[in-house]
Amino acid sequence: MAEAKIRLFVDQPLGSGQAVGLNPDQAHYLFGVMRLGPGAALRLFNGQDGEWRATVAQAGKRGGVLTCVEQTRPQQMPPDLWLLFAPIKKARTDFIVEKAVELGAARIMPVQTQHTNADRIRQDRLQAHALEAAEQCEGTFVPPVDELQALDKVLATWPADRHLLWCNEHLTGAATVLSRQERGPWAILIGPEGGFSEREQARLAAMPQVVQASLGPRILRADTAAVAAITLWQAALGDWR
């Protein structure tokens, strides 16, 4: 059986024979935009029960019901990796969120630093963007996107057992540094385009959880650094082996 093309996130339990009710937006998308009718197949995921093939049981203008048929993909959780980054221009912030989902981050945390321009983000928009990235890239997990928090506050309550990779102009490359580290709870911190303030740098350097490493001899934009750092982490300590 060919795989159904349409793939939808639903915030409901999925299981064999399970009925899934649709909200008006979902009904409009499936029946109005995509023109599905009763009996048509699609794929569902909810972030925890894997991906399921479902069929349309009832189609209406403002709602409808789907029936789960069989699991088509097991749930795939990412490794325990958080991505902290200072929001930049909208397009590049969207990009960082999209790439973090694709590459397999477990939590996305926008942080405000002393040199961050943004003093607010649209958390709901970024969360929707993360969901869309998972829908399009066959993912079964949607990382939560936190509200913007001050970096100082985040660091003040940083878990004792969670390593934090700080990519800066350190002498040793991230691949080498990470190859000497152990698996477990990790996070990656990507600074703002203007860099961290001296106070922030001193604070980070003093934290025992912080691991410093370089991302090569060139200057990378924040979005590039985020992708490169997640990639190297996944290859060394994540699930890319």
Add this chain to the structure above:
Amino acid sequence: MAEAKIRLFVDQPLGSGQAVGLNPDQAHYLFGVMRLGPGAALRLFNGQDGEWRATVAQAGKRGGVLTCVEQTRPQQMPPDLWLLFAPIKKARTDFIVEKAVELGAARIMPVQTQHTNADRIRQDRLQAHALEAAEQCEGTFVPPVDELQALDKVLATWPADRHLLWCNEHLTGAATVLSRQERGPWAILIGPEGGFSEREQARLAAMPQVVQASLGPRILRADTAAVAAITLWQAALGDWR
């Protein structure tokens, strides 16, 4: 002395005391848009002589002359890495070019595969985009962007001594595969969103220069795959150590 903020690519020799003539576009940008006047400082690079501090000697509406003062950054050539990719939507193609420049690729080669939608690209626009990426990221090298070529043709004359990393669903991760390889001339091949045709796959698999590896268990968009693959290559065999 504070570093001059404005950074300009010029297609002319740079050296101590060298006079650099400006074309009308450059004169408009420097004197009209950025409002530089005689004596003002800026930075220049030409892709081969490093970065130079220069000052405005003459400013005119349709031209002008700059004088090179001193080298502010040595020329930094990337490792001998080509990036081959199948062009996708405009924004993502631009993105691949920008990231290849930032991460340090020596040559950018758009290729047409059996499942590539694009049958033409704007080579001049992509080359200008590469130049702009180098200007903005403090790079001193601008990789050439080739015209679109058929992948078949490119492979038919592939250099015997150049390895080609083909990222697919191979069992072994790229970091592990690359850690067993030797430095030298390399290239990375990123397929179209629809994947390579069976014929293309058979051809690639039969080439002794081809090295297969995986980019993890998730499905990556072509632009993400390009950044991830260059990152892992740079960390293992390039200049990121």
